[in-house]
Amino acid sequence: MAGQAFDGPLEPAGECRYRIPKSYKPGMRVDGLIYADEQLIEKIRADNAPEQVANVATLPGIQKASLAMPDIHWGYGFPIGGVAATDPAEGGVVSPGGVGYDINCGVRMVRSDLTLADVAPRIEQIVTTIFQTVPCGVGVGGREALATSEMRRLLREGAAYVVRRGRGWDEDLEYTEARGCLDGADPDAVSKRAQERGKKQVGSLGAGNHFLEVQVVDKVFDPKTAEAFGVAEGAVTFMIHCGSRGFGHQVCDDSLKTMRGAARKYGFDLPDQQLCCAPVESDEGRRYLGAMRAAANYAWANRQAVMVLVREAVGRVFGKPAERLGLRLVYDVAHNIAKIETHTVDGRQRPLCVHRKGATRAFPAGHPEVPEAYRGVGQPVLIPGDMGRYSFLLVGLPAAMDETFGSVCHGAGRAMSRTQARRTVRGEQVRSDLAAKGIVAISRSWKGLAEEYSGAYKDVARVVDVVERAGLARRVCRLRPLGVVKG
Amino acid sequence: MPEIVATPLIILHVEKPFSRQGDRYNRYTMGGLSGGGAMGTFEVFDHTADIGLEVRGRDLADLLETAARATFEQMLEDLPDEVEAIEQVRAVPMEGFEDDAGELLVVWLQELLYRFETGKLVPLTFDLEMCGPREVRASVGFGRFDPDRHRTHTEIKAVTYHDLQVHQEADGSWSARFVLDV
Structure with a gap:
C-alpha cells in the first residue's frame, strides 16, 4: 500500500527513464517503465507506486511495457499516472482499476479575446458570477433532471447531445477528444442506480480537486503552436476540470463487483485484487466497456454543459454574448479512460485497449484524430497544476506515439495527504x-x-x-491563475 | 504585466464555529441492536489523495452505525436539524461474498451514500433491526441536506476495497479500516 517505500530495482534507461525489469517479480510479462528525473524518482520510490507498475505488468495481453508518468502516485490497483495497453487478440484484458472511479475525468480549456487589462478590474465579479452560475460543491447537482429516455440519448451521444439542445456550438465538438463521444456506449450495461445518480448532475462541477479557473497566458514557449491553438501571451483563458460525477463512480462500483467474480472465473492470478479484470473479448469485458463508454460520454456532456454556463457567466459580466468575447474551446481531453486505439507494436498496427489512469492522450502532428486546424502541430495537452502557481498547455510529439501509446502526464500529483494539508494550513489562510x-x-x-x-x-x-526532456510532448505556454472556483 | 489587487471572497452560507470531530451525531443516536445509540469511535488516518478511516464498535451494529457517522462527517460540516423521514435500508453483499464482513460494510455505506446523492438524505438516527453477516436491515432517520444552509467538506466518490479490513476482536467488539475515494 501507499507509505511503504519500494525497494525493487529502478534501472536508469535513458533520458528521464527508469526501468523495472520483468525479472523483478514472477508473473511480469513486460518491463515497467517510469518517466522521471533524479529528484522525482526518489519521491516515487517512497510512495511504493513502482510496485503497482510491476503489478500492472502481469496483466494478460499487456504490450511493450507497463508505463508510468512523472506525476505517478499510489492508486487503487493501477497507479495514478499509469498507462497500459493490452491486445484483445492475445487475450488482453480491460480493468476498471485502470480507469478509476471518476471515469473520463478530464480538462477543458477555453480561450478568449479578453486581455489581462480587461479582466483584472473585474476579476472578483467574474469569479463570483461563475460561482453563482455553475452548480458546484458536495451534494449539488445540475440545474435540471433528465428523463430516462433523455438520459439514454445523452449516454449514447455525449457532448453532441448537449450541443443539439442548443447548449454550445457545433465547433465545440471538433475540439473535443473523440468529438465528445465514444462509439459503443451501452446504456443497457449501466445499472438503474447509476442512471438515477446521473440524472440530476449534468452540468455540475462536483468538489474535491475539481475546479474552474480564470487564467492568463503568462509565458509562451512555442509561439507557432500557440498561434495555431489561438492563444498568445497576456490572453485570458478558462480551465474546467471535472468528470462523470456520481454516474461514473457508480459504473466503477458496479463493474468492480462484476470483475471480482470475473477474475476468479478466468483464473487470473493477480498480485492485487484491485487489478480485477476480464478479457476485452468476453461478456464481462464488453459489458464494462459499454458502461464505461457511457460514463465517458456523460463526462463530455457534463463538461460541455459546464462550459456553456461559464460562457454565459462571463458574457453577463461583460454585457456581450460569448461569441463576441471569443470564448472558443481550445480543447477537451480525458485523463481517466480506456479506449480501443490503433498503435504500432513490433512493426505491426493493432487495435489495443489503452488504459490511461491519470494520464493524458498526446497525439502528434499528422494523426487523423487531431482536429484539422491543429493537425500541422499536434494535439493540445492540458496539464493543470495547483491553484497558487500555474498550469501548462503542451503539444503531443511523435515519441509519445512510439513509446507511450500517445500518452503523457495529467497534473502535479499530491505532495501531502488531505489531512496533512489541513493540519498545515487553514482555508482562511489559503x-x-x-x-x-x-x-x-x-x-x-x-x-x-x-x-x-x-x-x-x-x-x-x-x-x-x-515529459519534455523525454521527448513525449513540448511546452506551448504557461497559464497563471487569476481566479479559482472550488466546490 | 500589471499586478492584480483584488479583494477575495468566500461564500459560505452558514457561519458557525467548527464542531469537534465525532461530536455532531451524538444528539441523534437512539436505540437499536446496539442498545442505546452508537458508542463506537473513529479516527481518520493519512492517505495521500484520499481519506482513511479506522472505526471501532462494541458489536457489528455499532460498528456499522459508527462507520456511517464517520463517513458522513467527512462530507458535511453541518448536519440537518431534524429527522424528516424514517426509511428502511437493506444492504446485502453480492453473490459469492455473502459471509464477507468487509463487503457488508461496503454495501451498507454505498446504500447510504446513494440516498444522499439522489435525495440529499443524511442519515441521522439508526435502528439496526438485523445485522449480518449476510444482511443489514435498518430503520434510518434521515434529514435533508440543504447546500445553502449546511457547510460541506468534500465529496466521496466511493468506498474502496483497498486495505479493507473488518474483524471481531477477542473481547467481542468489532473494528474496521477502510479508505474513501474523494
Whole structure:
C-alpha cells in the first residue's frame, strides 16, 4: 500500500527513464517503465507506486511495457499516472482499476479575446458570477433532471447531445477528444442506480480537486503552436476540470463487483485484487466497456454543459454574448479512460485497449484524430497544476506515439495527504495567501480549500519538464491563475 | 504585466464555529441492536489523495452505525436539524461474498451514500433491526441536506476495497479500516 517505500530495482534507461525489469517479480510479462528525473524518482520510490507498475505488468495481453508518468502516485490497483495497453487478440484484458472511479475525468480549456487589462478590474465579479452560475460543491447537482429516455440519448451521444439542445456550438465538438463521444456506449450495461445518480448532475462541477479557473497566458514557449491553438501571451483563458460525477463512480462500483467474480472465473492470478479484470473479448469485458463508454460520454456532456454556463457567466459580466468575447474551446481531453486505439507494436498496427489512469492522450502532428486546424502541430495537452502557481498547455510529439501509446502526464500529483494539508494550513489562510498573489478564490468549503492549497501539490513545472526532456510532448505556454472556483 | 489587487471572497452560507470531530451525531443516536445509540469511535488516518478511516464498535451494529457517522462527517460540516423521514435500508453483499464482513460494510455505506446523492438524505438516527453477516436491515432517520444552509467538506466518490479490513476482536467488539475515494 501507499507509505511503504519500494525497494525493487529502478534501472536508469535513458533520458528521464527508469526501468523495472520483468525479472523483478514472477508473473511480469513486460518491463515497467517510469518517466522521471533524479529528484522525482526518489519521491516515487517512497510512495511504493513502482510496485503497482510491476503489478500492472502481469496483466494478460499487456504490450511493450507497463508505463508510468512523472506525476505517478499510489492508486487503487493501477497507479495514478499509469498507462497500459493490452491486445484483445492475445487475450488482453480491460480493468476498471485502470480507469478509476471518476471515469473520463478530464480538462477543458477555453480561450478568449479578453486581455489581462480587461479582466483584472473585474476579476472578483467574474469569479463570483461563475460561482453563482455553475452548480458546484458536495451534494449539488445540475440545474435540471433528465428523463430516462433523455438520459439514454445523452449516454449514447455525449457532448453532441448537449450541443443539439442548443447548449454550445457545433465547433465545440471538433475540439473535443473523440468529438465528445465514444462509439459503443451501452446504456443497457449501466445499472438503474447509476442512471438515477446521473440524472440530476449534468452540468455540475462536483468538489474535491475539481475546479474552474480564470487564467492568463503568462509565458509562451512555442509561439507557432500557440498561434495555431489561438492563444498568445497576456490572453485570458478558462480551465474546467471535472468528470462523470456520481454516474461514473457508480459504473466503477458496479463493474468492480462484476470483475471480482470475473477474475476468479478466468483464473487470473493477480498480485492485487484491485487489478480485477476480464478479457476485452468476453461478456464481462464488453459489458464494462459499454458502461464505461457511457460514463465517458456523460463526462463530455457534463463538461460541455459546464462550459456553456461559464460562457454565459462571463458574457453577463461583460454585457456581450460569448461569441463576441471569443470564448472558443481550445480543447477537451480525458485523463481517466480506456479506449480501443490503433498503435504500432513490433512493426505491426493493432487495435489495443489503452488504459490511461491519470494520464493524458498526446497525439502528434499528422494523426487523423487531431482536429484539422491543429493537425500541422499536434494535439493540445492540458496539464493543470495547483491553484497558487500555474498550469501548462503542451503539444503531443511523435515519441509519445512510439513509446507511450500517445500518452503523457495529467497534473502535479499530491505532495501531502488531505489531512496533512489541513493540519498545515487553514482555508482562511489559503484565501489570504492567494489574494496576496492577486488570485481570487471562492469555495463552498474552507476545509476543501485548505486541502487543495498549493503546497499540498508537487510543482507541475517539474513534471512537464520531464515529459519534455523525454521527448513525449513540448511546452506551448504557461497559464497563471487569476481566479479559482472550488466546490 | 500589471499586478492584480483584488479583494477575495468566500461564500459560505452558514457561519458557525467548527464542531469537534465525532461530536455532531451524538444528539441523534437512539436505540437499536446496539442498545442505546452508537458508542463506537473513529479516527481518520493519512492517505495521500484520499481519506482513511479506522472505526471501532462494541458489536457489528455499532460498528456499522459508527462507520456511517464517520463517513458522513467527512462530507458535511453541518448536519440537518431534524429527522424528516424514517426509511428502511437493506444492504446485502453480492453473490459469492455473502459471509464477507468487509463487503457488508461496503454495501451498507454505498446504500447510504446513494440516498444522499439522489435525495440529499443524511442519515441521522439508526435502528439496526438485523445485522449480518449476510444482511443489514435498518430503520434510518434521515434529514435533508440543504447546500445553502449546511457547510460541506468534500465529496466521496466511493468506498474502496483497498486495505479493507473488518474483524471481531477477542473481547467481542468489532473494528474496521477502510479508505474513501474523494
